[in-house]
Each structure stands twice: as C-alpha cells, then as structure tokens.
Amino acid sequence: MAQHRSKHLLPGFGLSMGVSLFYLTLVILLPLAAMLLKVAGMGMPEFWRIVSSNRALAAYRVTFGSALVATVINGVVGLLLAWVLTRYRFPGRRLLDALVDLPFALPTAVAGLVLVTLFDDTGWYGQFLEPNGVKVNYTQLGIICAMTFTSIPFVVRAVQPVLEEVDIDFENVARTLGATRLQVFSRIIWPAILPAFIGGCVLSFARSLGEFGAVVFIAGNLPGLTEIVSLLIFIRLDEYNYEAAAALAFVLLVVAFATLIATNLLAAWQVRYVERRA
C-alpha cells in the first residue's frame, strides 16, 4: 500500500485503513471464519444429511414460499406507495413518507407481539377474519404477514429515488404524440425503474428469509408446517446440536451472499441504464 501514498493529498490513510481493517477483521471476518471452519470440519456426507433432511426441506419450503408471497405483496404495494409519494402532492404526504420507514425502526419482537395480538380470535382484525374461516395466527398466513410487515420499506425506498429522476417532460412529449397512459408507463417509466424495482424485491426477499423476531411470535412453530429455517437452527442450538445448527446457518449464509451479489449486479445495471439514457 505504500506505493499509493504519494498520490494521497489528504491525510489519514494509514489511520483509517488501520481502524477499518482491525474492526472488520475482529468483528466481521473472524466470526464468519469460525463458522466456516466448523462447517468445513464436518465432512460432506454429514453436511448433506443435515441440510437435506425432511425437516430441513419442509423448513425451506415454508420459509422460501412465505418469503416469496411476502415479496410479491411488497412489490405491488411498494410500487403503489413509491408512485403516490413521488407523483402526487396531497395533505399527509410527508406523514405517509415517514410511516413507510416504521418497520425498519420498530423492533421485530414488537412487530411480532402486535401482529399476534391483532390477529388473535378476539383481536382487532382476528374477530372479523376468524368467523369467515381465515386463521392467521399459528398458520403460514401469519408467517407471511410477519415477513410482509418487516420488509415493507425495501421496494418503496429502492424505486422512489429513481422514479423522481424519470423526466416528466419526456412523458409529456410522449403523451402529446398520442401515447396512452399505459403506453407511457410500459415504454418509458417501467424500463427506467425495473432494475431498482427488482433490486428492492431481492432485498425484501432476503430480509424475509432471515426474519426471526416477528415470525416466532405468530408462527406457532409446528415442525413441517410453520417452522422456518431460522427457528429450526435455534431449536438445534437448544438441543446442543451445534453441527446441525452450523450446517443450516451455512445454507442461509450462502443465500445471503447470493442476494448481495445480485443487488450489486442490479445496481450496476441501473447505472448502465442511466448512462445509456444520458
């Protein structure tokens, strides 16, 4: 790194590099390495037996299925919220804008407590749903509700800034040239926001996969039916079955890496799209 020093006009390279490397190594890399070592020391057949057990497969199904539904809901609602917040001026807009961040600010355990109380058979929502045969608490529907709530902001916050940048003049020209509203949306707006939209959906999906606090309150945690991967890991820890916990955690870690790479690629795509336009 010394060869770079001559190029640096500003001070503090050594100090900030030292602090950063020390911290990242100690707080992030060392713990991650410890877990990877644990998994690596396990042997392939053992690892495979754990991650492909019936209970694990059922947990993947519940987790991924619920996260997918939650992401679709948040995709639609997030697009609506982003559109309304950027395109219209109306009383209460700032309040609505601030409210969108609530699921980020509210601890997940509080969210779980509230949801399970709302959907209780005597709760504010449950008393209307249960007589109609809709049971939310202790079913997969509850998991979907918890995942949806905790990841509401992702799509909104991904799409909003991009939507603000889409040139309204461009749209007005298209309209005067005879394009319908739908054409303007599908030809001009949609292509511009698509990378950000998908990026927001990926983040929302990743968050839902890892969500634990809100889900444990409402899921009921029946193996095979409402048991998510995070909870199965937690149960294995309680049983002192550290190998199984490590193997399952590794699966979630790989998925996290994949989403991180995907979001970076999508961000690059967005940049390329903007540059092509300009």
Added chain:
Amino acid sequence: MSTPVARSTGANAMIGLAFVFAGMALVVPMVLIFSFAFREGLTAYLGAILQPDTLHAIFLTVLTALIVVPINMVVGVALAWLVTRFTFRGQQLLVAIIELPAAISPIVAGIVYLFLYGNQGLLGPILQPLGLQVMFTPLAIVLVSLFVTAPYVARELVPLMRQQGTDDEEAALSLGANGWQMFFHVTLPNIRWGLVYGAVLTNARVMGEFGAVSVVSGSIRGQTNTLPLQINLLFNDFNIAGSFAAASTLALIAVLTLVLKSALEAWEQK
C-alpha cells in the same frame, strides 16, 4: 424534484389505497401497542415497567446502545473516509465486507459468534481457561450488536462524502491546518447530520435486535435479557400487559427515530 401531474380520479384512488394500506398495516399496530400498554391505567403501566426484571432489561439495552453506537460511529467515519478519500487495491472487496452483516440473517449473526467464543468454538476453549467468558454475558450482546449494525453509519456517510468531494478539506490543508484540525473544523461539520442519522438508525437496531441477541445472551432473567427478549419472555408467560408495557418503550424509540429522520431530511432539503 418533478412537477406534480394534474390529479385524476385514478390518482385519487391510488392515494386513497396507499392511505388505507398504511393505516391498516402501520398506524393501527402503533395505536394497538400504546392502547394495550395503558389499558389498565397509568399505575398498572408504571408497575409493569418498574418490575425488576424489566427494569434490568431496560438498563442492559441502554447500556449496550451506549457502548455500540459510539464505537460504530467512529468506525463508520473511518470506513467512509477510507473509501471516499482514497483509491486502493481491494477497495471493492472492503465495501462488500462492510455490507455483509446487512445481508446476513440475525440468527446466523448470532451463530457465527457462538462458533467463535462458545465452548466448542474457535477461541472459546482458549479464552475460558484464562477466565474470559464471552458467551452468554453482556459482552456477547455488545459484540453481536456491533456486528449487525456495522454497515449503518458508513452507509449514510459514503454517498454523502462522495457527493461533497474533497475541495473544502484540501483548502483547509493548503491554509495550513493539520489533519485533525481539518477533520474537526471541516469534515465533521460537513457530515454531522448524516452521522447523526446513521447513529439514530444504529441505535434503533441495537435496542431492537432480537434474533442475534437471543442466540448469544443465554436469556438469563435479570442478567442477560435485553428488552426485546424480555417482551418475548413476558408474552410466553401470558403476561400480556407486561409485554406491551415493555414493547411501548421500544415503540416510543421507534417513533422518535422516525421523527428525527424526517426532521433531518427536511433540514437537508433547506
């Protein structure tokens, strides 16, 4: 900002729909927390809050935040300074590593610490004979909290510092300021609101972290229970009033976080 489009019936319908969703999914839950917390009156509420275990959970939660937030503020500034003011080999990798904790499930965050400091972990068997027990102590809670909020401050500062550029700082240096003078008189005032915002977000996450903390804390009543764990414990004891009282303190912090965020954003736009 774009000029608003003339509003049509469809637009009004969309605005209405957005409010209905936000009302049902966001406002009603907040109303429920406070109405359940105060359902049996102020005396009962204070009684639930002042219960020793809950009080200790509040203490431990605040203590954790008081340790974690300043550390991550300092490190966040160092990280942002490094990646926005210099170019060096491995810069992309460094940025990716900072972002890692945000992508990792809280349970996995707890697990990685267990496999470092636990009985069967990498360092646990070395540290324990020296009398240094990390797992299931407040120290473990501090460490996982550092981990899960590692990206927050840098995330706010990096775009801000990139956008501001280095002109001010170079001017200060050319006028004879030393490195620390430049930092305290130029850099810090320029980034203070971003830094405050990053700290507010870090604080909210530290105080509310559940999954990671529940793996490493051991959940010992009155010893290593933070507020979110205490809420879960009271709920499992069917102590609904107690759990809502504990939840209301965290909900209040969430509301304050949002108010501060809006205020800082309004300030920035001026």
